[in-house]
Amino acid sequence: QKEVEQNSGPLSVPEGAIASLNCTYSDRVSQSFFWYRQYSGKSPELIMSIYSNGDKEDGRFTAQLNKASQYVSLLIRDSQPSDSATYLCAVNKPQFNKFYFGSGTKLNVKP
Amino acid sequence: GAVVSQHPSWVICKSGTSVKIECRSLDFQATTMFWYRQFPKQSLMLMATSNEGSKATYEQGVEKDKFLINHASLTLSTLTVTSAHPEDSSFYICSGAWLADNNEQFFGPGTRLTVL
Numbered sequence: 594q595k596e597v598e599q600n601s602g603p604l605s606v607p608e609g610a611i612a613s614l615n616c617t618y619s620d621r622v623s624q625s626f627f628w629y630r631q632y633s634g635k636s637p638e639l640i641m642s643i644y645s646n647g648d649k650e651d652g653r654f655t656a657q658l659n660k661a662s663q664y665v666s667l668l669i670r671d672s673q674p675s676d677s678a679t680y681l682c683a684v685n686k687p688q689f690n691k692f693y694f695g696s697g698t699k700l701n702v703k704p
Numbered sequence: 705g706a707v708v709s710q711h712p713s714w715v716i717c718k719s720g721t722s723v724k725i726e727c728r729s730l731d732f733q734a735t736t737m738f739w740y741r742q743f744p745k746q747s748l749m750l751m752a753t754s755n756e757g758s759k760a761t762y763e764q765g766v767e768k769d770k771f772l773i774n775h776a777s778l779t780l781s782t783l784t785v786t787s788a789h790p791e792d793s794s795f796y797i798c799s800g801a802w803l804a805d806n807n808e809q810f811f812g813p814g815t816r817l818t819v820l
Contacts, residue, residue, distance in 0.1 A: 636797045
């Protein structure tokens with residue numbers, strides 16, 4: 594079983610819509626959760642981190658964490674074509690000094 | 705967020721030569737640095753984890769004698785690809801993190817290696 598699972602997509606949404614990206618993780622001891630955006634040919638860029646259950650909002654982005662269900666999501670409101678990228682979910686288990694990444698979900702925002 | 709630089713951003717070399725890639729944390733002290741490799745249209749693959757002043761921990765299947773990692777200071781880690789071959793051509797990305805409440809890691813811009 595993979596540590597972090599994501600649907601590879603592609604997820605296609607029209608411009609202005611809400612894009613919903615989902616991620617599940619296997620180990621309950623995971624403590625920190627992150628969403629990275631990676632444009633083609635570039636390195637990942639941190640866009641959100643979340644550490645406790647509930648929602649965390651930053652501009653057009655909202656991260657949601659449900660530790661009981663071992664589920665993390667990222668909502669992108671008012672999606673723009675510039676949001677088209679691969680979104681990577683990552684979890685951190687400090688006792689192993691490691692981050693585990695999902696394989697990423699490709700998002701296409703159509704004008 | 706914190707800034708991590710990598711040098712060079714791209715390199716082309718002949719088969720059999722060695723290539724060194726530098727990773728620097730510019731505005732924070734990275735107690736831990738990670739090295740990843742990414743092939744086209746594939747996900748990040750963690751190669752090794754290095755802590756300042758100690759030997760790197762390599763992931764299964766990664767040859768430590770081929771991919772030499774040195775983390776001599778809290779702001780600098782280097783990856784040397786020794787005796788490079790065409791199959792080593794890839795996008796190499798480092799990241800830095802520090803032991804703090806948030807444990808965020810920040811990525812360098814990556815180095816694209818092409819071995820002829």
